[in-house]
Amino acid sequence: MFSRSDSAARDAADPLAPLRSLFALERVDEAAVIYLDGNSLGVVPRATAVRVRTVVEDEWGVGLIRSWNSTAGLSRARSSESRGWIDLSQRIAAKIARLIGAGAGEVVVADSTSINLYKVLSAAMAISTRKRIVSERTNFPTDLYIAETLARDHGFELVLVDHSELPEHLNDQLAILMLTHVNYRTGRMHDMADVTRAAHDAGAIVIWDLAHSAGAMPIRLVTGDTNEDADFAVGCGYKYLNGGPGAPAFAWAHPRHIAWMDRTGWRQPLSGWLGHAAPFDFTPNYRPAAGMARFVCGTPPVLSLAALECGVDTVLAAEARGGLAAIRQKSVALTDLFIELVESRCAGLGLELVTPRDAGARGSQVSFAHAGGAYAIVQALIARGVIGDFRAPDILRFGFTPLYTRFVDVWDAVDRLHEVLKDGEWGDPRFSVRAAVT
């Protein structure tokens, strides 16, 4: 039987283990909190507090408006900040590009995932000659809501299907296949290259939402095989990228579509001044910036943007230790172990694995269903210091972030889960009171 000391031994042998010190987890550890919700909000990097303080007190406080151009002499943290806020989005975009197998000029950092989806979906709709968008019914709702309104306003049809029905919808009616790489509820992962190839074979465009995969595994938006290259993607800054609550999001387009935009002069609908070809000329007519820069709209929230860079840097710090491949390898080991321990130690206590057992079809999370008890069990776990997520109607969701989640955390979390389940502790009425956000 696998023991806690076996977990500790795996931590001792883990090449990524030293990276945990990049995060300010002392007070979390002191409180004996086990955080399995980095797929909702990543933890705070140690560098972030210093960086944000520098932005507020020095760059804003002393540099004032001048810091848009240059923060030279104002930054305590790093020389690379000296180029000024105006370059910040672009610099972070180039870093994110390295995490998703894309070129630096193909990514923009701006706004929210929802708003970036609005932009790239608008582009895909402009490119396509067909009128049907297909997505999964279980896709994260904001993607569906954005698509629903765009489809309605532009004469497209949005068809929502189950995962198993996807193949039959890859046909000559399909304009755009819009999927999230890793499902937020179940943790099921699409084979991005396979699905993209099949959609392309049907003559469709593919948009990937990387919210639950960017930073958690190697992603190759550009594969080296044209037919397997994705078309558009969006992703989130505050999950595996550790960018902080509501961090700005990113958007990506394939170079062939960027070339199309440049050739046709296509403008995205949110044609704000910072996406203009010459924003500081203050001309009355809009002229889109070349390339992906047109996907920028208004002035970015600099404090949140600076925090995002610190988060992205934590993932890049893994590059010297095997990078995203090593992160993925540990992610599989963590999730495998979690499944194995839950199924052995909590057998017969009402949990049913929802996430694919096949690690190759799984993101960096594990979800179990529990009929009737899921919400209360998550609350009872939180009371015992294990932070996971409830997802309606019956899902307990646990995220594993290899940069800071340890094998002993997995062991301890399952231990506490067993405590919560074995004598029905979760049945206490106090665990059934609903909070606004779960």
Add this chain to the structure above:
Amino acid sequence: MFSRSDSAARDAADPLAPLRSLFALERVDEAAVIYLDGNSLGVVPRATAVRVRTVVEDEWGVGLIRSWNSTAGLSRARSSESRGWIDLSQRIAAKIARLIGAGAGEVVVADSTSINLYKVLSAAMAISTRKRIVSERTNFPTDLYIAETLARDHGFELVLVDHSELPEHLNDQLAILMLTHVNYRTGRMHDMADVTRAAHDAGAIVIWDLAHSAGAMPIRLVTGDTNEDADFAVGCGYKYLNGGPGAPAFAWAHPRHIAWMDRTGWRQPLSGWLGHAAPFDFTPNYRPAAGMARFVCGTPPVLSLAALECGVDTVLAAEARGGLAAIRQKSVALTDLFIELVESRCAGLGLELVTPRDAGARGSQVSFAHAGGAYAIVQALIARGVIGDFRAPDILRFGFTPLYTRFVDVWDAVDRLHEVLKDGEWGDPRFSVRAAVT
């Protein structure tokens, strides 16, 4: 002749003077910097550094995902923060409502000014039965760019006119009059009630951009006279509201239009999950939240949002000292004095007043034109520690923020302007090198 000690005397008698201590200006003052650019980026409130540090280190660092619901026990600064990040936008919106003569439920805080304009302009276009949008050619470009694309995509005509041509365009073809209350270049201010009444008499809808007026003067979007009530408004968080670089923006709609949205089920185009009637039900179909809440799209950038609240609080702090009326009174005194001193001390040195001489037609800024020298003069002033703005092609722009700009600052700024101009110091080639952002 008005002297520096006369300025000092006016500061001593200024009821708003004590509010300057709300801002962290020690290092700015030590460097003898005179900051006349609060209309581009307000200075940092003293409370912001503590608040943002609390958000990063405690609420995010220790509270983690739980802080969306509650930050109780995590906030060093104020008890009102204990309700959690999910309420933050709404709480700030209610505060901004007090500054613009609106009801708390009529304002949302989200995204950027450009994106909020996209939302409210979409609403106005949905309401109107006519197809012409009129704006000023000299309006801030992002407003024009957003309108240009929306008009193009929805079969509207965007007509750009000069200020003097506005009256003739208030006719039965006009769907929407879209204006910025105070012009970013010239500082010219519209009479909001008069213009709104005239547009309403023509059967049109009026959208006001309050970027250069919110926080600088009393604004009454709801006047008590239905025909003078505005229809929609947007505004900026980082100018006179002191919210920090790229702070989230706000949007407002009149209760009659909110009632129309609720009655018709109208959805804004950026129909993201946080504007859903029940976001945490995670249903696949979009149903807009009641009222203005539908104007929210994705997850807000919490760090930047928290800083915005500290900024808004600095303006609210004036309520005990005469509020926005006192702010406006001092603003007029500061700008009057600046004009008077420049015109007397710098007479014959090539400056020409661009801002209206009539204080009633002027915002809280003063612009002068200088043929050929404007850019270099602004740079030479910056080298002497007076920070203003250049606006193409020939404008020197100076902003006055009564919460922290002193009468001695006005005197010293003009003194240095005179130094820069009198012997042609600005002609030094080093002042002609263009930076990315001016």
